[in-house]
Amino acid sequence: MYVIVIGGGKVGYFLARELMQEMHEVLVIELDSVKCERIAEELGDIVLRGDGCEATTAELAGFGRADMVIAVTGDDEDNLVSCQLAKTKFSVPRTVARLNNPKNEKIFRLLGIDTTVSATAAILAQIEQELPTHQMIPLLKLKAGLELVGVKIPPDAKVIGKELKDLLLPHGTLLVLTVAKDGATRVPTGDSTLQPEDEVVAVTRPENEEALRLALTEP
Amino acid sequence: MKVVIMGCGRVGSTLAAMLSEDGHDVTVLDKTADAFRRLPADWQGKRHVGNGIDQDVLARIGVGDADAFIAVTQGDNRNVMATQAAKHIFGVKRTLCRIYDPIREEMYKELGLETISPTIAGANLLKDLLDNPPAPVSAESAGSDA
Numbered sequence: 094m095y096v097i098v099i100g101g102g103k104v105g106y107f108l109a110r111e112l113m114q115e116m117h118e119v120l121v122i123e124l125d126s127v128k129c130e131r132i133a134e135e136l137g138d139i140v141l142r143g144d145g146c147e148a149t150t151a152e153l154a155g156f157g158r159a160d161m162v163i164a165v166t167g168d169d170e171d172n173l174v175s176c177q178l179a180k181t182k183f184s185v186p187r188t189v190a191r192l193n194n195p196k197n198e199k200i201f202r203l204l205g206i207d208t209t210v211s212a213t214a215a216i217l218a219q220i221e222q223e224l225p226t227h228q229m230i231p232l233l234k235l236k237a238g239l240e241l242v243g244v245k246i247p248p249d250a251k252v253i254g255k256e257l258k259d260l261l262l263p264h265g266t267l268l269v270l271t272v273a274k275d276g277a278t279r280v281p282t283g284d285s286t287l288q289p290e291d292e293v294v295a296v297t298r299p300e301n302e303e304a305l306r307l308a309l310t311e312p
Numbered sequence: 313m314k315v316v317i318m319g320c321g322r323v324g325s326t327l328a329a330m331l332s333e334d335g336h337d338v339t340v341l342d343k344t345a346d347a348f349r350r351l352p353a354d355w356q357g358k359r360h361v362g363n364g365i366d367q368d369v370l371a372r373i374g375v376g377d378a379d380a381f382i383a384v385t386q387g388d389n390r391n392v393m394a395t396q397a398a399k400h401i402f403g404v405k406r407t408l409c410r411i412y413d414p415i416r417e418e419m420y421k422e423l424g425l426e427t428i429s430p431t432i433a434g435a436n437l438l439k440d441l442l443d444n445p446p447a448p449v450s451a452e453s454a455g456s457d458a
Contacts, residue, residue: 171389
């Protein structure tokens with residue numbers, strides 16, 4: 094695959110190195126000459142000095158034959174414009190943007206950016222998993238707006254002992270796995286029951302998260 | 313008409329004064345309060361400090377109720393991002409955007425923004441001026457009595 098990485102900072106550098114190890118053809122576009130030199134020294138002749146938001150640079154870089162453009166600069170507005178340029182002018186099949194501000198996810202999605210990655214949101218999610226007070230933790234974003242979440246069943250939840258087929262879960266929600274206190278894993282069926290402190294892994298939509306949390310944890 | 317102007321530089325402040333003069337309800341947004349010194353001394357409109365690419369800022373200053381959003385900061389990409397947020401998230405009807413880079417300007421025009429590239433406009437004005445020199449105002453012509 095030919096992958097163009099925009100932004101040669103820390104994220105861009107490690108991403109390029111990773112992609113090269115996986116034998117992809119990689120080009121990094123970076124404006125700052127010092128960063129360019131560092132990448133050229135360590136990774137070889139894979140860097141183009143220029144502005145990844147400019148059509149002339151994009152042409153030179155071969156956006157037209159790129160399979161993927163990944164914009165990872167520290168500025169969301171630059172990442173947005175690079176990806177929009179790749180999509181609308183060069184019909185790049187897949188664009189990925191780094192979000193510095195997680196709030197920008199919606200506008201990026203509305204404007205047709207295929208995938209967004211937010212380090213801030215990822216770090217927060219990871220920390221949330223460590224917080225014992227949190228009853229629901231986002232685990233993974235899936236395609237088509239679906240999400241994988243984990244819910245811990247509190248000892249006083251009213252769902253305990255009930256068969257799953259009798260539970261009122263939000264539309265489109267699927268319980269895919271339960272992990273008991275002792276670590277025993279089970280794929281739940283309609284007649285399975287939940288036990289105190291079970292961890293339930295479920296697929297749901299972000300808008301149904303709160304309803305699912307309530308359904309499984311309300312006393 | 314309720315108008316929000318993002319960027320209170322020379323163009324932003326001049327435009328704000330003009331629109332305000334015409335009786336429009338104008339709100340000016342800039343990253344630094346210092347920029348408001350360019351507004352007229354008797355400025356009656358609203359002014360807010362904040363970054364227009366932050367959707368919370370746009371919501372707070374009432375972009376959702378605006379009839380027009382005009383982005384004239386120094387950064388093409390900031391202008392483009394804020395204007396698209398105004399259009400697609402807040403549903404503003406008229407979204408005007410200054411983009412220096414002519415190629416980028418063309419692209420966002422195709423994507424539905426109302427765009428202006430002062431680069432092309434300025435170059436055209438200079439070329440016109442070069443091609444059509446103004447008639448020299450000489451002492452003779454000024455004082456001639458044909």
